[in-house]
Amino acid sequence: MKRVRTNLLILMTIVATSTSAAPRIHFEVSFKEPQAHYAEIKMEISDLRQEYIDVKMPVWTPGSYLVREYAKHVESLEACNADGTYLPVQKINKNTWRITSNKSDNVTLNYRIYGFEVSVRTNFIDDTHAFLSPAGTFMYVDGLIDHPVDVTIIPHAAWSKISTGLEPVDGKPNTFRAADFDILFDSPIEVGNQDVFTFDAAGVHHEIAMVGGGNYDKERLKADCAAIVEEATRIFGVNPNKRYVFIVHNYQSGGGGLEHLNSTVLGASRNGYQNERSYVGFLGLVAHEYFHLWHVKRLRPIELGPFNYDAENYTSSLWIMEGFTAYFDNLLLRRCGFLNESNYLQALANDVNTVENRAGNQVQPVALASFDAWIKYYRPDENSANTSVSYYNKGALLAMLLDLKILAATKGQKRLDDVLRSAYNVFYVERERGFEARELQSLIEEIAGVSVADIFRAAATVEPLDYNGHLNAVGYELIDYNEGRESPDLGITTSANDGRIVVTGVTRGTGAWDGGINVRDEIIAVNGERLDANGRELNRLMQTAAIGDELAILVARDGKIRELNITLGKDNKGAFSIVPLQNATPEQERLGKIWLSLP
Ligand SMILES: [Zn+2]
Numbered sequence: 001m002k003r004v005r006t007n008l009l010i011l012m013t014i015v016a017t018s019t020s021a022a023p024r025i026h027f028e029v030s031f032k033e034p035q036a037h038y039a040e041i042k043m044e045i046s047d048l049r050q051e052y053i054d055v056k057m058p059v060w061t062p063g064s065y066l067v068r069e070y071a072k073h074v075e076s077l078e079a080c081n082a083d084g085t086y087l088p089v090q091k092i093n094k095n096t097w098r099i100t101s102n103k104s105d106n107v108t109l110n111y112r113i114y115g116f117e118v119s120v121r122t123n124f125i126d127d128t129h130a131f132l133s134p135a136g137t138f139m140y141v142d143g144l145i146d147h148p149v150d151v152t153i154i155p156h157a158a159w160s161k162i163s164t165g166l167e168p169v170d171g172k173p174n175t176f177r178a179a180d181f182d183i184l185f186d187s188p189i190e191v192g193n194q195d196v197f198t199f200d201a202a203g204v205h206h207e208i209a210m211v212g213g214g215n216y217d218k219e220r221l222k223a224d225c226a227a228i229v230e231e232a233t234r235i236f237g238v239n240p241n242k243r244y245v246f247i248v249h250n251y252q253s254g255g256g257g258l259e260h261l262n263s264t265v266l267g268a269s270r271n272g273y274q275n276e277r278s279y280v281g282f283l284g285l286v287a288h289e290y291f292h293l294w295h296v297k298r299l300r301p302i303e304l305g306p307f308n309y310d311a312e313n314y315t316s317s318l319w320i321m322e323g324f325t326a327y328f329d330n331l332l333l334r335r336c337g338f339l340n341e342s343n344y345l346q347a348l349a350n351d352v353n354t355v356e357n358r359a360g361n362q363v364q365p366v367a368l369a370s371f372d373a374w375i376k377y378y379r380p381d382e383n384s385a386n387t388s389v390s391y392y393n394k395g396a397l398l399a400m401l402l403d404l405k406i407l408a409a410t411k412g413q414k415r416l417d418d419v420l421r422s423a424y425n426v427f428y429v430e431r432e433r434g435f436e437a438r439e440l441q442s443l444i445e446e447i448a449g450v451s452v453a454d455i456f457r458a459a460a461t462v463e464p465l466d467y468n469g470h471l472n473a474v475g476y477e478l479i480d481y482n483e484g485r486e487s488p489d490l491g492i493t494t495s496a497n498d499g500r501i502v503v504t505g506v507t508r509g510t511g512a513w514d515g516g517i518n519v520r521d522e523i524i525a526v527n528g529e530r531l532d533a534n535g536r537e538l539n540r541l542m543q544t545a546a547i548g549d550e551l552a553i554l555v556a557r558d559g560k561i562r563e564l565n566i567t568l569g570k571d572n573k574g575a576f577s578i579v580p581l582q583n584a585t586p587e588q589e590r591l592g593k594i595w596l597s598l599p
Contacts, residue, residue, distance in 0.1 A: 023048040025147060027138055030154040031191075035127040037116040043109040043139060053099045053107060054092070054142035058185060058309035061135035063258050063296070064121040066378035067312060070136035071095040073114040073123065082106040095310070096142070113137055118251065120258040120265040129159065129192025129211055131249065131265070135185045135309065145181045145309075152176075155191050163196060163209035164189040165245045165263035182307065186260045186297075190247045201226035202233035205243045212250035216273040227336040228287045235328070235417045236294045236424050244293070246286070257285050259292030280338050288329035295328075296321040299424045302434035317437050318370035319459055323395010324416070326351075327403070330396075335597045344596065345476070345578040348400060351393045352467065352478060352576040359508040360388040366395060367437075367460045382519040386508040401455050401470045404595065406448040408473035411587075412594045419444050472581055474595045475588035481575040488547045489571035492517055494535060501535040503555075511551075515566035521555040528552070 028042040045053060057071040077097055079087040081104035088100040101107045113136070115123025124131045138151070152175040153162050166176035166187045178184035195210040199222040206229065210216065225246070233239040245263040254267035266285055272278035296304065303315035315321075334344040355361050369377060369391045376388045403416040423443055427435045441456050458465055467478040491510020494501050503521045506512045524530065529537045541551070551566045581588065592598070 021047050023141070023144060023147060025141065025144065025149045027149065027151045028154065029132065029137070029151065029189075031125065031130060031156040031159075034125050034130060034156050037114055037125045038112050039115065039123070039125055039130060039132070039137070041109075041111050041113060041137065043111075045107045045109070045141060047105060048101070048107065048141070048144075049103040049105060050101055051103065053101050055097050055099065055109060055139040056142055056310070057095045057139050058135040059095055059311065060309065060313075061121050061133060061185065061258075062304070062307055062313075063260070063292075064378075065312075065318070065373040067374065068122065068136070069094065073136065075112050075114065077109060077111040079107055079109045081108075097139075109139070111139075118249075118254075120249070120256050120267055127156075127158070129190065129194065130156075131211070131247070132189040132191070134187055134189065137189075138181075138184055140181045140309070145306075147180060149178050149181060149184050150175055151178070151184070151189075153189065153191055159192045161194055161196060161209070162189065162191050163194055163207065163245055163247055165243070165260060182305075183261065185307075185309070187263060188247060188258075188260065188265050194247075197222065199223075199226050201229035202239040204229065204239050204241050206246065207243070208246045208248065210248050210250060212270060214250040214268065214270040214273055221273075224283055224336070224338070225286055228283065228290060228332055231332050231335045232287065232290050232294075232328075235291075235420060237421050240298065241293065244290075255281075255285070257289040259289045259297055261293065261297050264289035264292075280333065283336075283338055284329050284333055287332040288325055291325050291328050291332065292321075294424055294428075295325055295420060298428045299420065300428075300434045302436055305434060312374045314371050314374075316367040316371045318373055319366040319391040319395035319398060320437065320440065321395075322392050323366070323397075324399045324420070326392045326396040327399035327416075341596055341598060348396075349478070349576050349578045351396050352578075353574065354393045355389060355397060356576065357573045358389060359386045360384065361394070362462055363508075364388045365459065365461050366391050366398070369394070382505060385505060395459075397465060397467075398455055398459055401458075401465060401467070402444060402452060404470035404474055405450065405452060405455065406444065407591050407595055408470070409448045409450040412591050414447050415594070419447050422447060471578065473588065473591065475581050475584035475592035476578050477581045478576055478578050481577065482571075482573065485571070486547060487571045488542065488545050488549065488568035489573070490538075490542060490551070490566065490568060494523065494538075496534055499533040501531050501533075501538070509569075511566045511569045514569075515553075515564050517553065517555065517564060517566065518557060521557050523553060523555055524561070525554040526551055 024046040026044045030040045032040055057074060059067045059069055071094055077089060079089050079099040081087055090098045092098045099107060113123060115125040118124055121133050123133050123136050150169060162174060164176060164187055166178055169175040169177050178187060190209055190211060192211060196207055197218050198205060198207050241262045243262060247263065247265045249267050250270040251267065253269050257264055257266040266289060268282050269278060301315045301317035303313060307313055330339065330344060330347045333339045364387060366389055369389050399416060407415050423435060423440060427433060441452060444452050471477055489510055491507040491512035492503050493505040495504050501523045503517055503519050506517055506519060526538055526541055531537050545568055547568055547570050549568045551568065553564045553566055555562055555564060
C-alpha cells in the first residue's frame, strides 16, 4: 500500500494534534481505469480506535424503492493501519466487511467499484465521465452514520469539472463535506466535462450540468426552469436551499429522474429538446423532481427517514409522495403556461385511462402498491398488469380528487397547495419528523372543513373512484367515449419476434385468460388461417368478429403444438376524456378556473 506509506507523515501529524478528537472519515475517489468502468476508492478512518470496525455498503438508495445490492460491484477491498500493515478483513454478510483494527488510530481501506449501469441511481463510469451514485460508492462505518465526512475527487486527467450538491471545503480543491452520511448518500456526483450553466430563481443559485451533449437551448431552458422553481416555491412558501444542482444525463433515448435534498439527476433524450412534446415532457420531469425537494425529501412519511440502508424501508404512503408529486408536476406546467387547458386535461385523462384500463386496479389497493413497491413496482413481470396498480398514476388521481374536494368545500379559498404548505411547516419545520397518513388526513380535513375519509378509504381499498362527483363541482366531467360500445376483445398483447407472433400479456377476465392462452405462446394460426410475420390475419379477424364468437387458436408452447378454443368477450376498456360540463353553473365555472389557473 504505497499511497498509505507516503501519507504516513501527514497522518501522524494530524493524530498528534488531535488525540481525543471525534472519529474522522475521509474518502478519496480516483479513476485509473475509467474505460473499464472502474473507480478507486480510498476510505480513511481516523481516531476510531476499536477492536474491529464494520464497514457497510447500502443495499438501496432512497427514492428508488428496490434493494439493488450495491455491494455486488465492490472488489479488492483491503485495509491497513497507519504504518502500512495490512489488517485482517472478513466479510460477515452481503454488504458488511469486518476490519480487525486492533485499536489503530488510523485505518485506511482501499476498494474498487465497477459501474456500467445506465440509470439515475447506479454508477456509470467510462472514459468520458463518471456518475457516482453515492449509496453505491461510499461505505459507512456501522454506528457512525451521523458523522461528518469529507470527499476528495481526483478527476481523470481528461476531465475538468465536478458537479454535486455537496458543500465544497474552503482551501481544499475538489474536496467536499457532508454533515453526515445521510447527506452524502443524498448527493450524487458527476465528474467529467459537462456543460455547466447557472440561473438564480426564488433566491436560490441553480446549476444545470449537461452531460452527453444535446440540442438544448440554454437560455430557454434557464428561463423555463426558473419559472418552475418560482411556481413550486410559491406552493410551499419557502425554498430551503441556497444552491441546487440539476445533473442531466443526455442519451440517445433517455428519461427518468431521482430526487435529492439539493440536487437531482435527470435522464433525457439528447436531441429531444427541439421537439415541443418531448421538451415539455422534460420540463415535467424537472417539475417532478424539483417538487420532491419539499415533498418526500423534507415533508415525508414517518417511515422514510432516518433510513435503514441495510434493508427495505416500508411505507404505505408512496401514493401520497409520488402520486401527489405526479399530480403537481403537470399542475406546475399548467401554471407556468407550458400546458394549455386541453393538454392539461388530456394528461389527467391519460392517468384515468392507465388506471381504469388496468386489471390490477381491481386487485391491489394503492396503499398496498406503495408498501410492496420493493417486490412489485420495481420488479414487474408478465402478470403485473393483472395484479398491481401504479402509485404514480392512481396517487395523482387521488390527489386530484382531494384538490377538487377542498376547492369545492372551501368555495375556492383553499386547495391541496395549502395542505402541503401547512404539512411542511407542521411536520418538517416544527415537529422535525415525518407524518403518519392519518395525521395528514386530519390536517386536510382541518383545512377543508369536511371529511376526506372517502378518498383515503379509496386508497386503502379497490373501490371505484368517484371522478364525476368531484369534477362536476368545478365544472368538468369525465366521459368514456367507449361507453355503450359493443366490441369483442381477445385479451392478449403480442410482439412480433423473428417472424413469430408471441404473446406478451394475457388480461385477467378475458377470453384468452379463460381459454388458457399463455404468455410466451407463439400464435401460429387462427381459425385455420396461418398468421404472417406481422399477425395481420389476427387483426383482420378481430375487426370483423363479434362478442361470443369462438376462435380456434393454434399455438406453439415449449416446442409442442396446441389448439385452444377461445370465446371472445366484451372489450371493457374505456376511452376517457375530461371535458367542460354542459350547463355548468357560474360558481362551478369559477371554481374550475381557480383549479386550472385560467383567466
Ligand atoms: Zn417522484
